[in-house]
Every structure is written in structure tokens, then in C-alpha cells.
Amino acid sequence: MSETSGADLQVLPANLSAGSSGFEQDYRFEGKKPNLSGSGSGSGSGTPDALKIIESQLLSTGTEQSDNGLFKITSKTKHMEISPKSKLSSPVKSVRSGSTNTTAKILNSAEETKRDLTEKISNIPVGIDQITEQVKKRISREGASFTLLVAGDRALGKTTFLNTLFEPESDHEESWMEEENRTTEFSLHQAELVDKDFKLKFTAIDTPGFFDTNNDHYCWVPITNYIDEQFRLHLYQEEQPDRKNAIDSRVHACLYFITPSPTGLTASDIRAMKELSVRVNLIPVISKADTFTKEEIAKFKANARKVMKKYGIKICELLEKEELDEKAFEDIPFSLIGADSYVSKNDGTTVRGRKYNWGVAEVENDEHCDFNKLRSMLLSKNTLDFITSTELHYEKYRNELLKFRLNAVTKKADADDATKFDANGEDNSAELNVEEEEIEEKARVEEELIETDIKIKTTNPLDCLKLISSFSLEEVEDYLAEQNPTFLQKQHLIKKGFSGIVAKQEKRFKEWKSALVQMQNEFNSENQALRNKVLKLQEQLQKLESDLEEKPQTGSETEAKSVFENSVRSTSR
Ligand SMILES: Nc1nc2c(ncn2[C@@H]2O[C@H](COP(=O)(O)OP(=O)(O)OP(=O)(O)O)[C@@H](O)[C@H]2O)c(=O)[nH]1
Numbered sequence: 001m002s003e004t005s006g007a008d009l010q011v012l013p014a015n016l017s018a019g020s021s022g023f024e025q026d027y028r029f030e031g032k033k034p035n036l037s038g039s040g041s042g043s044g045s046g047t048p049d050a051l052k053i054i055e056s057q058l059l060s061t062g063t064e065q066s067d068n069g070l071f072k073i074t075s076k077t078k079h080m081e082i083s084p085k086s087k088l089s090s091p092v093k094s095v096r097s098g099s100t101n102t103t104a105k106i107l108n109s110a111e112e113t114k115r116d117l118t119e120k121i122s123n124i125p126v127g128i129d130q131i132t133e134q135v136k137k138r139i140s141r142e143g144a145s146f147t148l149l150v151a152g153d154r155a156l157g158k159t160t161f162l163n164t165l166f167e168p169e170s171d172h173e174e175s176w177m178e179e180e181n182r183t184t185e186f187s188l189h190q191a192e193l194v195d196k197d198f199k200l201k202f203t204a205i206d207t208p209g210f211f212d213t214n215n216d217h218y219c220w221v222p223i224t225n226y227i228d229e230q231f232r233l234h235l236y237q238e239e240q241p242d243r244k245n246a247i248d249s250r251v252h253a254c255l256y257f258i259t260p261s262p263t264g265l266t267a268s269d270i271r272a273m274k275e276l277s278v279r280v281n282l283i284p285v286i287s288k289a290d291t292f293t294k295e296e297i298a299k300f301k302a303n304a305r306k307v308m309k310k311y312g313i314k315i316c317e318l319l320e321k322e323e324l325d326e327k328a329f330e331d332i333p334f335s336l337i338g339a340d341s342y343v344s345k346n347d348g349t350t351v352r353g354r355k356y357n358w359g360v361a362e363v364e365n366d367e368h369c370d371f372n373k374l375r376s377m378l379l380s381k382n383t384l385d386f387i388t389s390t391e392l393h394y395e396k397y398r399n400e401l402l403k404f405r406l407n408a409v410t411k412k413a414d415a416d417d418a419t420k421f422d423a424n425g426e427d428n429s430a431e432l433n434v435e436e437e438e439i440e441e442k443a444r445v446e447e448e449l450i451e452t453d454i455k456i457k458t459t460n461p462l463d464c465l466k467l468i469s470s471f472s473l474e475e476v477e478d479y480l481a482e483q484n485p486t487f488l489q490k491q492h493l494i495k496k497g498f499s500g501i502v503a504k505q506e507k508r509f510k511e512w513k514s515a516l517v518q519m520q521n522e523f524n525s526e527n528q529a530l531r532n533k534v535l536k537l538q539e540q541l542q543k544l545e546s547d548l549e550e551k552p553q554t555g556s557e558t559e560a561k562s563v564f565e566n567s568v569r570s571t572s573r
């Protein structure tokens with residue numbers, strides 16, 4: 001992964017403000033100007049106070065804005081009447097050492113004091129309502145940061161969408177087949193949006209199409225790894241003594257580009273969205289909506305929603321809990337048309353869109369696609385909801401990771417105790433060797449560590465912390481690397497390949513062994529035949545010798561005998 005400024009979104013000096021009037025004038029961009037102006041005819045058009053809405057979201061919890069611009073405190077905020085109570089703290093403390101009578105007296109007087117103070121304070125303009133003003137100021141000072149990631153298969157218009165959102169004019173011909181237009185690595189593009197005194201640091205992350213990951217089954221892994229890594233990074237940063245320079249790179253929303261296939265969602269789409277939806281606010285979008293008719297899009301959407309429900313794919317799962325306007329989700333998956341250039345319509349007006357013989361497919365026309373709805377959801381209406389719900393996703397991840405570390409230590413300690421001493425209490429650690437079954441068992445135990453609820457022996461936070469720290473970060477990283485699905489798949493393939501080689505060699509060995517046995521049998525039978533021949537000859541020789549001993553030998557007979565003996569010897573050899 002690398003961080004690039006990107007050809008599309010080059011960074012401009014901050015003093016180069018974009019636009020010349022109204023909303024545009026109020027924005028200053030570091031990077032290309034985001035397309036927030038809503039110049040089209042859709043519902044998102046004319047959203048000059050896009051960031052104001054974010055600001056109001058930041059302040060919306062239990063507050064509302066009054067006419068004079070100050071913030072009233074609702075019943076929720078009023079609950080913060082803490083000054084009278086805090087003044088009571090010292091009498092309450094003395095109750096512990098005093099008698100029952102004294103306690104009753106103190107409590108009565110405390111009640112009276114509280115009543116008096118409440119009466120007084122409600123008549124004095126203390127200015128508690130100014131807290132909201134303080135919050136507003138703080139948020140204005142600190143701003144907010146929002147990170148959006150785009151994912152999906154190759155050539156679905158991910159980069160074009162980001163360009164459309166940030167509005168750079170395309171300077172290249174449409175030639176996506178050419179290598180240079182393909183996104184081959186994760187690239188981060190940043191822009192600072194400034195609306196009056198509110199700042200939003202917007203980060204867009206472009207990712208390579210799944211086709212380029214060369215692994216159809218686990219196409220989603222690079223994306224989920226990236227999201228998890230940012231959570232871990234945040235967790236590690238939180239543990240640092242100095243967090244001043246900590247960078248929050250967590251992903252707040254993921255736009256998933258669904259393949260516009262006439263047969264509906266593909267298997268890769270389903271697998272990828274299922275994995276993404278448990279980690280991040282997932283917003284599925286149908287790319288290249290201009291390749292469908294209106295009816296087809298409606299049908300595609302309905303079908304996609306049905307399939308997602310069937311497979312348990314939650315759209316912005318945690319965002320849904322934020323008491324949102326239900327309508328916000330009605331159009332999901334949003335249909336999108338991407339175009340990084342302007343075209344002229346028959347009436348002479350220029351719009352961002354794609355020109356065809358039959359007319360123009362407009363990006364910012366609600367009749368043509370949901371670009372405006374998506375933009376307003378991301379950059380104005382729900383920005384803060386995305387940010388706050390990401391905290392919940394992070395909390396879930398953090399909880400699981402810390403629990404895992406804690407449990408791993410507990411289990412490791414138990415396992416050490418169990419394996420180090422056998423039933424007789426004898427140390428057998430020298431005999432331990434890593435067998436394949438053991439590896440499988442290890443994987444099973446590790447799986448269990450995550451899934452089962454932890455039986456932590458201690459509830460003391462300090463002890464917990466000590467235990468967690470004893471499972472080193474290296475061990476965590478090693479474990480996570482080992483659990484990476486692509487790693488497991490590779491491991492499985494290697495194991496399978498290895499087993500194949502072993503089986504092949506075993507077969508060859510068996511064949512070779514049986515051939516050897518056969519050769520040995522043949523040799524033995526040949527040997528036996530020769531031995532029989534020798535025995536026969538020896539018998540003949542003995543017979544001849546006994547015959548010779550009976551009658552005197554002539555010279556030629558002696559010669560014949562020695563020739564015969566020699567031949568017998570050479571045969572037996
Ligand atoms: N018809 C149509 N074409 C589109 C649309 N959006 C993008 N395209 C075209 O599709 C091609 C691929 O667009 P990209 O934006 O490069 O797609 P990508 O998803 O970033 O591709 P990778 O980086 O390779 O994964 C380009 O030729 C775009 O002009 C759209 O909404 N409709």
C-alpha cells in the first residue's frame with residue numbers, strides 16, 4: 001500500500017480558494033474541489049450548507065437552535081444540574097463516620113441546601129446553556145475527519161466516481177483497457193473542506209479492482225485487512241504515552257461497487273459484502289446505472305436487497321441504530337453514473353454526464369441515478385453518524401482483540417501446565433514435537449479463543465492489563481498473519497500439493513518394491529535351478545569316482561576326469 005497524492009487530486013495551496021460566490025466561495029480546498037455544489041437538478045442540488053448540517057449533527061444530541069442563534073438546553077442537557085450536588089459532597093462524606101441521628105440531620109440539611117441552591121440557580125442566569133456553544137466552538141476548532149473507501153471489481157467506475165465527487169475534469173481519453181488507467185494499489189486522496197469556521201478533513205481511498213487481486217474467492221481480503229489494520233493502528237496509538245500526533249485513519253464508510261450483471265449479485269459480491277458489513281458502514285452501489293433501464297434498475301435493487309437479507313449482509317448496521325430517517329436507506333443500493341467530463345445537452349446546457357445517441361445520462365439528475373442522494377448522505381446528512389458508528393465498529397474490534405489476547409494468555413498458561421507435566425508428574429517437554437494434528441489442534445483452539453466467551457480468571461483491571469501485556473504484539477501480529485484467509489488458503493494448497501507429491505512417491509515406491517520382490521523371486525528360482533544342476537553333477541561325479549576306484553585308470557581317463565572336475569567347479573562357481 002502506498003500513499004500517493006494521485007494525478008487526479010493534486011494538492012493545491014490552501015490559499016487558492018475555489019469558486020467565486022455563495023457556497024463555493026466559503027470553501028477552501030487542499031486538493032481538488034469536491035463536487036458539493038450540486039449544480040444538477042437533483043435533490044442534492046443547492047446544498048450550500050452541506051457542512052453546516054454536519055455541524056448541526058454534532059450539536060443535535062439533545063439540543064436545538066433557538067431563533068437568536070443561541071442553543072437552548074433540552075431536558076437531557078438540563079440533567080447536568082451538577083453544581084448543587086457537588087456542593088453536597090463534603091457533608092455526605094462525613095455520614096460514614098457519624099451516628100444514625102447525625103446522618104439523618106446531615107441528609108435533611110443537604111436536601112434543604114439542594115432546594116435552596118436549585119431555587120437560586122434557576123433565578124440566576126448561570127449560562128449552562130452556553131455548554132452547547134462551547135461544544136460548537138470546540139468542534140469548529142478541532143473539525144472532523146471523514147474517510148471513505150471505494151471497493152469492488154475491476155473497471156466498475158470507482159476512480160471515476162471519486163473524480164466525479166472531487167470534480168476534476170478528465171484529461172484522458174476513455175481507454176480503461178490501457179494499463180495506466182487501472183488502479184493497481186491503494187491510494188489516498190485528501191481534501192480539507194472549510195465551511196465558514198468548520199473544517200472537514202475528507203480522505204478518499206481508491207483501491208484496485210478485485211480482478212487484480214488474482215484471487216476470486218478471497219478477493220475481499222486486501223480491503224478487510226486494510227480496515228482491520230487501521231483499527232489496530234488506532235488501538236496501538238491509544239496505548240502510546242504521547243497521543244498528540246496520533247492519526248485517525250479508520251474507515252468510516254465503504255462504498256461497495258456491485259457488478260452491473262443482468263443476473264444480479266455475483267458470488268464475489270455476496271462474499272465481499274458479507275465480510276465488509278461486519279467491519280464498516282457498508283453502502284452498496286450499482287455501478288454504471290446508465291447500462292440499465294429505469295425498470296431494470298428497480299428490479300435489480302429489489303433483488304439485491306432480497307439477496308443481501310438472505311445472506312445476512314447488513315447495510316450500515318450500526319448506523320441504522322442511530323435513529324435515522326428511515327428514508328435514507330430506502331434507495332440503497334444506490335444507482336450511480338460516473339463521468340469525469342461535462343457534455344452538452346440538446347437544449348444547449350452543459351451537464352456532467354455520458355453522451356449517447358439517444359441522449360445524455362446525467363450524473364446529477366435524480367431521474368437518472370442516485371448520485372445526489374449518496375453525496376448528500378456522505379457529505380452532509382449523515383457524516384457524523386458515520387463517524388460515531390465507526391466508534392462502535394472500533395469498539396467491537398478492540399473488544400475482540402483484547403479478549404483474544406487475554407484468553408490466549410490464560411489458555412497458554414493452562415496448556416503449559418498441562419503439557420509440561422504428564423500424569424505421573426514427570427517432565428516430558430523434551431518429547432514434544434510438532435505434528436500435523438497438533439497444528440490443527442492449535443488452529444482449533446485459537447478459533448475457540450475468539451468464539452467462546454472468555455473464562456478470565458481475574459476481574460481485577462490491573463491484573464487483566466498485566467495478562468494482556470504478556471501476550472506480545474509480535475505474537476498478535478503473527479497470529480493474525482497466520483489467520484489471514486489468503487495465507488490459510490495458500491497453506492491449504494501447499495499442504496494439498498505436498499500430500500499429492502507424497503502419495504505419488506509412495507505409489508512409485510510400492511511399484512519399485514514389488515518389481516524388486518519379483519526380481520528377487522526370479523533370481524531365487526534361477527539360483528535354485530543351478531543348485532539342483534550342481535547337485536546332479538556332483539552325484540554323477542561321485543558315481544564316476546567310485547567306478548574308477550574299482551578299475552585301474554589309463555592316462556586318457558585321468559585327463560577326462562580332471563576336465564570333468566574342472567567343469568563341475570566352474571559351474572558351481
Ligand atoms: N457506461 C459507464 N461507464 C462508466 C461509468 N463510470 C465509469 N465508467 C467507465 O468505466 C471505465 C472504468 O472506470 P474506472 O473509474 O477506471 O474504474 P475502476 O473501478 O476504478 O477500475 P479499476 O481501477 O481497474 O478497478 C472507464 O472507461 C470509465 O469511463 C458509468 O457510470 N457508466
Ligand SMILES: [Mg+2]
Pocket residue numbers: 158159160181182183206207208209
Ligand atoms: Mg480505479
